[in-house]
Amino acid sequence: MIDFELDEEQQLIRDTVVSFARDEIRPHAREADETGVIPPALVKQGWELGLVQSIIPEEYGGFGNPHSAVTGAVIDEELAYGDLSIAMHLLAPRLITVPVVEFGSDELKKTLLPAFCGEDFQAGSAAVMEPRIDFDVSAPATRLVREGDDYVVTGQKCYVPLGAEAQHFLVLAGTQNGNGSGAVHPQALVVARDTPGLTVGERERNMGIKALATTGLGLDGCKVPGDHVLSGGDEGSARLANLSRVALSSMAVGVARAAYDYARDYAKERHAFGQPIAQKQAIAFMLAEMAMEVDAMRLLTWEAAWKLDQGADATREAYLAKRYAADMSLKIADNAVQVLGGHGYIRDHLVELFLRNARGFATFEGLAIA
Amino acid sequence: MKILVTVKRVPDPETSIKVKPDGTGIVTDNIKWVVNPFDEIGVEEALRIKEKVAGSEVVLVSIGDKVAQEQLRTGLAMGADRAILVLADDLDPLGVARVLAKLVDDEKPDLIIMGKQAIDDDSNAVGQMLAELLGWPQGTFASQIELSDDQKSASVTREVDGGLETLSFPLPGVITADLRLNEPRYASLPGIMKARKKELKEIPVADLGVDVTPRVTITKMEPPPSREAGKIVASVEELVNLLHTEAKVI
Numbered sequence: 001m002i003d004f005e006l007d008e009e010q011q012l013i014r015d016t017v018v019s020f021a022r023d024e025i026r027p028h029a030r031e032a033d034e035t036g037v038i039p040p041a042l043v044k045q046g047w048e049l050g051l052v053q054s055i056i057p058e059e060y061g062g063f064g065n066p067h068s069a070v071t072g073a074v075i076d077e078e079l080a081y082g083d084l085s086i087a088m089h090l091l092a093p094r095l096i097t098v099p100v101v102e103f104g105s106d107e108l109k110k111t112l113l114p115a116f117c118g119e120d121f122q123a124g125s126a127a128v129m130e131p132r133i134d135f136d137v138s139a140p141a142t143r144l145v146r147e148g149d150d151y152v153v154t155g156q157k158c159y160v161p162l163g164a165e166a167q168h169f170l171v172l173a174g175t176q177n178g179n180g181s182g183a184v185h186p187q188a189l190v191v192a193r194d195t196p197g198l199t200v201g202e203r204e205r206n207m208g209i210k211a212l213a214t215t216g217l218g219l220d221g222c223k224v225p226g227d228h229v230l231s232g233g234d235e236g237s238a239r240l241a242n243l244s245r246v247a248l249s250s251m252a253v254g255v256a257r258a259a260y261d262y263a264r265d266y267a268k269e270r271h272a273f274g275q276p277i278a279q280k281q282a283i284a285f286m287l288a289e290m291a292m293e294v295d296a297m298r299l300l301t302w303e304a305a306w307k308l309d310q311g312a313d314a315t316r317e318a319y320l321a322k323r324y325a326a327d328m329s330l331k332i333a334d335n336a337v338q339v340l341g342g343h344g345y346i347r348d349h350l351v352e353l354f355l356r357n358a359r360g361f362a363t364f365e366g367l368a369i370a
Numbered sequence: 371m372k373i374l375v376t377v378k379r380v381p382d383p384e385t386s387i388k389v390k391p392d393g394t395g396i397v398t399d400n401i402k403w404v405v406n407p408f409d410e411i412g413v414e415e416a417l418r419i420k421e422k423v424a425g426s427e428v429v430l431v432s433i434g435d436k437v438a439q440e441q442l443r444t445g446l447a448m449g450a451d452r453a454i455l456v457l458a459d460d461l462d463p464l465g466v467a468r469v470l471a472k473l474v475d476d477e478k479p480d481l482i483i484m485g486k487q488a489i490d491d492d493s494n495a496v497g498q499m500l501a502e503l504l505g506w507p508q509g510t511f512a513s514q515i516e517l518s519d520d521q522k523s524a525s526v527t528r529e530v531d532g533g534l535e536t537l538s539f540p541l542p543g544v545i546t547a548d549l550r551l552n553e554p555r556y557a558s559l560p561g562i563m564k565a566r567k568k569e570l571k572e573i574p575v576a577d578l579g580v581d582v583t584p585r586v587t588i589t590k591m592e593p594p595p596s597r598e599a600g601k602i603v604a605s606v607e608e609l610v611n612l613l614h615t616e617a618k619v620i
Binding site for chain 2: 008009011013016019020045050051054063
């Protein structure tokens with residue numbers, strides 16, 4: 001009944017993504033972080049892996065492969081192992097294509113999906129988070145109000161990946177019954193860039209994920225046709241939120257594992273008092289704990305992903321995975337800096353980058369989707 | 371044109387290899403297996419030819435255990451059309467060359483591309499033997515391959531000591547791939563999903579009626595001696611002295 005074995009396709013997918021992350025992404029991680037730019041050639045090469053096109057139905061130009069959260073979790077972990085910013089950039093188009101494939105109207109699919117099946121990278125984006133102290137992903141303050149056959153959306157968003165490039169945004173808004181006094185229900189919809197009232201802000205200056213271009217997004221009475229609002233109701237919104245938590249948890253596993261591997265290899269090389277520091281209990285215990293937590297994070301994440309693939313509600317599992325992954329990736333990255341001692345704090349080594357990136361998981365919502 | 375490409379299952383070069391204590395082989399537990407990197411370059415080259423020459427077919431061949439299916443699937447995911455797996459225990463290079471020669475009789479390819487060697491035993495022998503058995507021309511250690519417009523002949527650039535050597539010969543022929551021939555593509559997700567539906571035929575080696583009796587047997591494997599740490603000397607006199615008395619090289 002319990003089976004942790006990936007199937008043959010998933011193993012091949014992992015192999016290909018592992019090599020790509022190791023040979024193509026990781027060598028660019030430092031420079032991309034310093035300059036804030038991901039080389040277009042790398043983006044193009046990543047696009048050719050078909051991470052986005054794979055699950056788009058054939059009638060819209062894709063390959064019509066089944067969508068699996070477990071496969072997504074495997075891909076997200078391995079790409080983030082290479083570099084979190086680059087992983088998020090390459091996977092950003094999925095933020096809008098996955099929800100539209102699952103919950104979009106035929107009209108919306110026809111409008112949106114073919115653009116994501118071409119030769120070149122097509123930026124996609126989701127506007128989920130809001131710049132307010134009481135932001136709640138299950139009750140966003142951005143309001144969606146029905147006006148005849150159309151909808152009107154108003155609010156402020158932040159941490160919108162590739163905001164400057166994206167032609168469409170998946171926006172998470174809240175609807176309220178009746179006169180605006182009832183409970184808020186989260187509702188996703190697609191807003192085109194050229195919609196009057198939509199403004200894209202300046203590039204945000206973040207502590208981590210510095211190579212990922214994120215912006216703010218203003219929506220001031222943006223009128224959206226009814227077929228741009230996704231179906232699925234509360235359950236659909238919960239499923240999208242859970243797919244996002246699984247993706248972010250997987251990426252946190254990837255960052256944590258990158259930090260752990262870096263620290264372990266360093267500890268085996270670095271000699272002090274006549275032996276590698278990995279032989280010292282203070283270091284060895286720390287490394288053992290890091291290895292343990294990486295696997296624990298992954299197990300929680302995979303359970304949530306597996307449940308999503310069963311079509312079941314995975315809200316509890318996805319929350320547990322996300323919270324644990326956020327805590328542990330930060331702790332593991334911090335320990336990796338500690339293992340490197342003084343070297344860990346300088347930018348010659350990647351562990352400080354892992355630490356800055358890992359710090360984000362406590363904040364991130366909706367920056368990736370499995 | 372029809373291109374036959376070999377795909378050998380070998381330990382990942384990133385894996386650290388341990389020799390079994392009894393010296394009969396390597397410890398295979400927890401080893402990750404991959405397509406021999408030189409064969410992967412061969413697959414890539416065949417696919418590039420296929421993209422240029424309409425109507426081409428790329429057929430992969432592996433010889434080994436049933437699990438070598440995984441490596442054939444990788445090649446199919448990169449874009450090859452179908453695959454043949456000859457089920458056999460470890461063969462020596464001549465056995466491999468004879469099995470391939472038999473398959474060539476059946477498949478009648480226009481070109482055979484293989485890695486110049488497999489990174490496990492580094493024999494670097496099968497390509498040459500196969501060409502000899504078939505009576506075909508060979509271009510080994512190719513760093514560049516160019517086909518004539520009618521695909522009746524090939525010219526192969528080889529990196530030799532002190533420069534480049536270019537050979538031209540009529541096809542069919544055997545070409546073995548060197549490291550700088552190309553950079554293999556990554557299998558894409560759609561490619562991986564398509565690979566599942568492609569033909570992968572298994573043939574027990576006994577069905578081929580080829581004599582594969584080994585002429586080479588591995589008698590013992592041992593790890594290379596571990597390198598001693600370097601020594602820092604205080605003076606030229608001491609260095610010369612040590613080179614003479616300890617290293618005995620002068």
